[in-house]
Amino acid sequence: MTETLNQNEANWESQSLKDFSEKAYLDYSMYVVLDRALPHVGDGLKPVQRRIVYAMSELGLTAAAKPKKSARTIGDVLGKYHPHGDSACYEAMVIMAQPFGYRYPLVDGQGNWGSPDDPKSFAAMRYTEARLAPYAGVLLSELGQGTVDWGPNFDGTMEEPEVLPARLPNVLLNGTTGIAVGMATDIPPHNLREVASACVRLLENSRTPLEELCEYIQGPDYPTEAEIITSREDIRKVYETGNGSIRMRAAWNKEEGEIVITGLPHHTSGSKVLEQIAEQMRQKKLPLVADLRDESDHENPVRLVVVPRSNRVDSEQLMNHLFATTDLERNYRVNLNVIGLDGRPRVRNLKELLSEWLQFRLQTVTRRLQHRLGKVQARLHVLEGLLVAYLNIDEVIQIIRDEDQPKPVLMKRFGLSDHQAEAILELKLRHLAKLEEMKIRGEQDELEAERQKLEKTLGSPQRMKTLIKKEILADAERYGDDRRSPIVSRSAAKPLDETDLVPSEPVTVVLSKRGLARAAKGHDVDPVGLNYKSGDGYLASAQGRSNQLAVFMDSTGRSYTVPTHTLPSARGQGEPLSARVNPPDGAEFAGVMIGQEDDRWLLVTDQGHGFVCRLGDMYSRNRKGKAVLTVPKGAQVLPPTPVVDPEHDWIAVAGSEGHFLTFPLVDLPELSRGKGNKLMGIPPKRLKAGEERVVAATAFDEADSLVLYSGQRYKRLSPTELEEYVGERGRRGYKLPQGWRKVDDLVPQARLSGK
Known part of the structure; x- marks a missing residue:
């Protein structure tokens, strides 16, 4: 040896x-997989959970008992069955007691057991008390009836059940999560009534297809009223493969113009959601929200109030943005990985999981009935011996009185077994009355009827299925409830663009000569009369909406995009655009545009070239801007002007020497970038020498008047008067009247309110 x-x-x-x-x-990997992280298909519990439930039952902490300190339970679990850390063991116990975390809690806790906002805010185990919840009876009621195998505990001093005889598929009802070595499990909770119905259907017909089972089990059922928005087709694929994901979205409604959130996704903290929304508000990324309130209380566990800035805010769009950017919408992984009856972990689909549990249940009920049958047969055997004793009471008494060892004598005289003789010898004198004989015969009849019933059930697979079916339906009636998580097919939320989050309000964007920009509320603003810094003054303005993008053009023909709502208020003197964008050295800003993407604008240089451009073609996310208008050497960019009707508008061009020309807008091309075509013909020599330039150009309606500005004076040209200056594009034009040949600006009468 x-x-x-x-x-x-x-x-x-x-x-x-x-x-x-x-x-x-x-060895370590197998230990983690089989004895720590993964649940068993039979009772759906991991070893630590099983040991906690069993230890509490051994302490007599049933649902009807008085609760005891949690430390007492944890002490028994650690000392007898689970030699690990007390904090991890207590946390496992807490999870089984939290109604917001467990669909059907196994532990009934008293004291501070955490809250939905902070599940780990539970008190220490020396302060809390606990007992088993009524639902735990589903796992424990058949434990002492020979239903499961027992094994030694960690030190071999006592035995513990290797699995609990669950009467319902707890592995699906409460679900579980766990991470082992090289594998993990994520089983969502389900509704008891739905799962029971599917089990009954599978009992009636083992060939029931998975598609039909999915008609009974619609999907997971979390302990929250939030919506499951995964489509039923995707849920079916999850059940078909045993892998996938489930998406949940908070439930909400409108009350007096306010958005009230009444249900949060599983394991989502309301305070964290409010922090996420508040952070967006602090960063000015959520101007649609004016206020947040948490009105949750005992009667309303979840009641978060989001107050929109105005009644014009689209609540659906706002909530879709919040779903996409906060924990109001979450994704949950599904991985139906459990330890099977063969002791091996494997990912199963829904039908395989239910079929294997029903096989476990069949084995459990068979062992229970066999155990009971053995008890009945043993009792009948003893009763036969007792009846012999009563029929021969005098002789039995004589043998007991006269013999030193009456047991073998009784066995030989009446043909009794050892158990029968022992039962006779243990009879009390008061049980020798005549009435006891009648009780024995009555008990014999009852037990005989029970024996026959048990044998018939054990001998008939159909009777076994019927019995299991009745027990499942009875438990479903007792412990079942309505679905809590409604299933509503919706597409995943997407965050809104920054401009979509801004309320649409009329604004006037004003640009100064030194490149300072600001936004004034409304369109009835006099941009020239605003307050400017010393040495600065009005250059250009444009009217639009606060949720639109402002496009600025510089002297090099580059365009820069700035969200209008981010511009400072017109109460101040503006903010330098150079802080937002990076124009080339020496470049100055020449104009501002705002409107819809499809709006057209007239872009012109003072050398008389230009074209029509879509505003959307000038958008740029680059701080360095986008090259749009090609500016010849020595040329300057004139302020861009809007085009109202590209098909019918006209263009008016004024030169520095008093020439004036109008022609149809359709004669000018629409480009996304470039130099454009010639609007007014200026002699090359005079143009090169800088002696003559185009000083103003605008687009106007043919039925509109045009106002010519010359210093502090202005002259209005009616549509009839404008006809005198109609010519071909690219011509020199016609001379204006004496005294009006120094034009500073051209403004259509329809836009005069903006001056």
């Missing part, structure tokens, strides 16, 4: 580090 031990020790010492490490790691 000693030689064998020495040889084994020598073999162990001579192992290579690779072999030893590999075996040690595999």
Whole structure:
């Protein structure tokens, strides 16, 4: 023997580090998989959960008992069954007691057991008390009836059940999560009534297809009123493969113009959601929201109020944005990985999982009935011996009085077994009355009828199925409830663009000569009369909406895009655009545009070239802008002007020497970038020498008047008067009347309110 031990020790010492490490790691991996992280298909519990429930039952902490300190339970669990850390064990117990975390809690806790906002805010185990919840009876009621195998605890001093005899598929009802070595499990909770119906259907017909089972089990059912928005087709695929994901979205409604959130996704903190929304408000990324309130209380566990800035805010769009950017919408992984009846972990689909549990249930009920049958037969055997004793009471008494060892004598005289003789010898004198004989015969009849019933049930697969079906339906009636998580197919939410989040209000964007920009509320603003810094003044303005993008053009023909709502108020003197964008060195800003993407604008240089451009073609996300208008050397960019009707508008061009020309807008091309075509013909020599330039150009309606500005004076040209200056595009034009040949600006009468 000693030689064998020495040889084994020598073999162990001579192992290579690779072999030893590999075996040690595999042993550890199997231990984590089978004894810590994954649930068993039978009772749906991990070992620590099973040991907590069993220890509480051994302490007599049933649903009807007085609760005891949690430390007492944890002490028993650690000392007898689960030699691990007390904090991890207590946390496992807490999770089974939290109604917002467990669909059907196994533990009934008293004291502070955490809250939905902070599930880990529970009190220490020395302060809380606990007992088993009524639902725990589903796992424990058949434990002492020979239904499951028992094994030694960690030190071999006592035995513990290897699995609990669950009467319902708890593995699906409460679900579980766990991370092992190289594998994990994520099983969502389900509704008891739905799962029970599917089990009954599978009992009636084992060939029921998974599609039909999905008609009974619509999807997971979390302990929250939030919506499951995954489509039924995607849910079916999850059940078909055992892998996938489920998406949940908060439930909400409108009350007096306010948005009230009444249900949060599983394991979502209301305070964290409010922090996420408040952070967006602090960063000015959520101007649609004016206020937040948490009105949750005992009667309303979840009641978060979001107050929109105005009644014009689209609540659906706002909530879709919040769903996409906060925990109001979350994704939950599904991985139906459990330890099967063969002791091996494997991912199963829904039908396989239910079928294997029904197989477990069939084995459990068979063992229960066989155990009961053995008890009945043993009792009938004893009753037969007692009846013999009553029929021969005098002779039995005589033998007991006269014999030193009456047991073998009784066995030989009346043909009794050892158990029968022992039962006779243990009879009390008061049980020798005549009435006891009648009780024995009555008990015999009852037990005989029970024996026949048990044998018939055990001998008939159909009777077994019927019995299991009745028990499942009875438990479903007792513990079942309505679905809490409604299933509503919706597409995943997407965040809104920054401009979509801004309320649409009329604004006037004003640009100064030094490149300072600001936004004034409304369109009835006099941009020239605003307050400017010393040495600065009005350059250009444009009217639009606060949720639109403002496009600024510089002297090099580059365009820059700035969200209008981010511009400072017109109460101040503006903010330098150079702080928002990076124009080339020496460039100055020449104009501002705002409107819809499809709006057209007239872009012109003072050398008389230009074209019509869509506003959307000038958008740029780059701080360095986008090259749109090609500016010849020595040329300047004139302020862009809006085009109202590209098909019918006209263009008016004024030169520095008093020439004036109008022609149809359709004669000018629409481009996304470039130099454009010639609007007014200026002699090349005069143009090159800088002696003559285009000083103003605008688009106007043919039925509109045009106002010519010359210093502080202005002259209005009616549509009839404008006909005198109609010519071909690219011509020199016609001379204006004496005294009006120094034009500073051209403004259509329809836009005069903006001056």
